[in-house]
Amino acid sequence: WIPCDFAFVLVPSNFIPFGNGEIVTPRLENGSSGAITLHQPFKFFGRTHNQTFVNNNGHLTFTEPLPDYIPVLNSGRDIVAPFWTQLDNLHGGTISYREDTSSSVLVLVTAAVNQYFPNLPLPFIATSVFVATWDNVPYSSGEGVSPNL
DSSP states (O other): OEEOSSOEEOOOTTSSOOOSSOEEOOOOTTOBOOOEEEEEEEEETTEEEEEEEEETTTEEESSSOOOOSSOOTTOSSOEEOTTOSOBOGGGSOEEEEEEEOOHHHHHHHHHHHHHHOTTOSSOOOOSOEEEEEEESOBBTTSSOBOOOO
């Protein structure tokens, strides 16, 4: 997922490689990262956020961690949920994140956003990318693991 001023873009698996300086979230069922201060504010549907939380059940929040494993509709919270399900990283897999400003990643992201949104009034230029990865984290049911997202 690529954060933009207007949306998150789902990109192909391993589009932005992980394993290069990520911070791993705590191994807590229904846990979360601590507050992550963003280097660059993130605008999301008219609201500006300066921090985020990577929740172990496959979603990002901006004001507080959210342990829920079932999507909460109309909660009044800004939530980005690329993979919201009941996961259990106590039994394997890795949940990690990083904010990336390397030129090679910014070029990839800029090209992807302009490809997926060709009708933007001005070409998009990425200046920072937040990468959250849920890699082979087992489902709480014990049946299978999450894909690399």
